[in-house]
Amino acid sequence: MSLTDVSAGYGDRVALEHVTVSVARGSLLAVVGPNGAGKSTLLKLMAGLVEPWSGRVEILGGPPGREARRVAYVPQAELVDWGFPVTVEDVVMMGRFPRLGPVRRPGREDRRAVVEALAQVDMDHHLGTQIGRLSGGQRRRVFLARALAAEPDLFLLDEPVTGIDPTTQELLMDLLEAQARRNRTVVATTHDLAAAAQRFEQVLAINRTVVAYGPAGMLLDADVLAKAYGGHLLVLPGGAAILDDAHHHDDAAPGERHFHDRDAH
Numbered sequence: 001m002s003l004t005d006v007s008a009g010y011g012d013r014v015a016l017e018h019v020t021v022s023v024a025r026g027s028l029l030a031v032v033g034p035n036g037a038g039k040s041t042l043l044k045l046m047a048g049l050v051e052p053w054s055g056r057v058e059i060l061g062g063p064p065g066r067e068a069r070r071v072a073y074v075p076q077a078e079l080v081d082w083g084f085p086v087t088v089e090d091v092v093m094m095g096r097f098p099r100l101g102p103v104r105r106p107g108r109e110d111r112r113a114v115v116e117a118l119a120q121v122d123m124d125h126h127l128g129t130q131i132g133r134l135s136g137g138q139r140r141r142v143f144l145a146r147a148l149a150a151e152p153d154l155f156l157l158d159e160p161v162t163g164i165d166p167t168t169q170e171l172l173m174d175l176l177e178a179q180a181r182r183n184r185t186v187v188a189t190t191h192d193l194a195a196a197a198q199r200f201e202q203v204l205a206i207n208r209t210v211v212a213y214g215p216a217g218m219l220l221d222a223d224v225l226a227k228a229y230g231g232h233l234l235v236l237p238g239g240a241a242i243l244d245d246a247h248h249h250d251d252a253a254p255g256e257r258h259f260h261d262r263d264a265h
């Protein structure tokens with residue numbers, strides 16, 4: 001998968017410019033950067049949901065969208081009517097639809113894939129629960145299960161562990177790692193820099209354009225962080241980063257992270 005000198009945006013607003021990256025098959029890649037940096041836009045470009053203004057995007061050997069069946073995209077926020085009576089099983093089965101074709105009904109194999117995917121995110125006991133009755137973190141896990149059920153070659157996950165409790169976060173990272181070991185490519189955005197440094201193989205730091213791209217350990221480099229996050233940060237011994245909003249000097253407990261919102265200025 002590669003992007004070559006890609007620029008993109010919305011209306012006349014630039015979100016990304018001159019982005020060039022090449023992601024090898026089987027990569028476990030974290031995309032980091034402050035709010036508004038263009039992380040979600042990058043994933044939408046890869047999913048074929050946003051057209052580049054210029055440059056070239058190549059996914060699984062072709063233009064985005066051509067191999068849609070082999071790509072599972074989980075957006076940052078789902079546009080879902082939470083009052084609609086749809087069960088957890090229904091939602092995850094949607095991941096199987098591209099394989100079914102227009103008239104085929106889900107079969108035994110599809111049900112197996114759905115239950116297995118839900119078991120992987122520890123939600124198989126909620127098969128018949130209405131999606132609207134789940135907590136925020138449980139919903140996120142169900143949408144990740146939908147991606148797993150699709151058995152794709154490329155996962156595009158927009159903040160898959162945001163709002164997920166630490167134990168489940170570890171579980172989800174284990175299973176993304178397992179997918180990468182099976183030569184599936186995993187691209188996930190995150191604000192959890194510690195997790196990105198520890199659990200991902202590679203990191204792409206962006207702030208409208210590529211700031212740094214390399215082994216995840218580079219997130220422990222203060223210069224890389226300063227460039228990505230605009231300087232409002234502190235690097236603690238051991239590398240934990242506190243990104244501090246310059247205008248609000250509340251006493252952040254160690255481990256708390258404050259993210260500076262570029263758009264707020």
Ligand SMILES: Nc1ncnc2c1ncn2[C@@H]1O[C@H](COP(=O)(O)OP(=O)(O)OP(=O)(O)O)[C@@H](O)[C@H]1O
Pocket residue numbers: 010011013014015033034035036037038039040041042076263
């Ligand atoms: N649908 C949209 N219409 C107009 N502008 C948008 C739209 N989506 C994003 N933008 C703008 O594009 C820029 C990049 O947004 P994007 O959502 O890619 O950032 P992000 O890195 O994912 O941020 P966050 O960490 O908050 O999720 C921002 O300036 C944002 O305001």
Ligand SMILES: [Mg+2]
Pocket residue numbers: 039040041076158
């Ligand atoms: Mg985003």
